[in-house]
Amino acid sequence: MKGQGRPREKLAEGNDELKRTYRAKSRDMSEAALGIEEDSMKIIESEIGIHGYTKAQWNIVRRVIHATADFDFAKPDKNGIIFSTNAIENAFGAFKQRHHIVVDVDMVLSGINKKSIARIGTNLICNISNKDVVEISKNQNKTRSTVAMRYSSKEIDGGIVVIGNAPTALYEVIKMVNEDAVRPSLVIGIPVGFVSASESKLELSKANVEFITNIGRKGGSPAASSIINALMLMYINSLN
Secondary structure, X not given: OOOOOHHHHHHHHHHHHHHHHHHHHHOOOOHHHHHHHHHHHHHHHHHHOOOOOOHHHHHHHHHHHHHHOOHHHHOOOOOOEEEOOOHHHHHHHHHHOOOOEEEOOHHHHHHOOHHHHHHHOOOEEOOOOOHHHHHHHHHHOOOHHXXXXXXXXXXXOOOEEEEXXXXXXXXXXXXHHHXXXXXXXEEEEOXXXXXXXXXHHHHHHHOOOOXXXXXXXXXXXXXXXXXXXXXXXXXXXXXX
């Protein structure tokens, strides 16, 4: 009688292993890497406890914490992440239409999952090192990130903007939105820094555009790329 439960336990363990194998293959990861990620997520869940985010929002916030090891991104009284009403819905719509994803710097570009980009069928745009952008920025005495956003206006219209480094890039996107020059589906604005980072995020939260941002100085390229990566993964999973 004592051994009757063991076959069921072994079957359950086998099913868990099969599920883990499937999840790893679907993410193009090793099972070891997936195991570390899942253990990390459990630690984040246990340390945060109760929070005020929806399930979809929490999937994104948790990814940012995983990328930065900074729990303040989940705390509204510190540097908590903020979502506009239709931010996630609009991101999914942009993915469905295969609109462009425009980023501010190469560091954000390098952190975005290229396999997810390929599965969705969209394009990544980063013009910060474009020769024309460099020349215009010198002639007009503007930052390259400012010029790069204006230079990318065609791709921004209807697309998703991801800014993790340059407040001036975020200000320029907001300016273009206010001018009705572009209408992005979503602006992920989470620049880091001491000059204009907090202020630019506040302006984004007031703009007539769907956004994901946060409070205060914290942010950065890892946080920005983890947000778009989380959105893409959620979208791809929704198709299965």
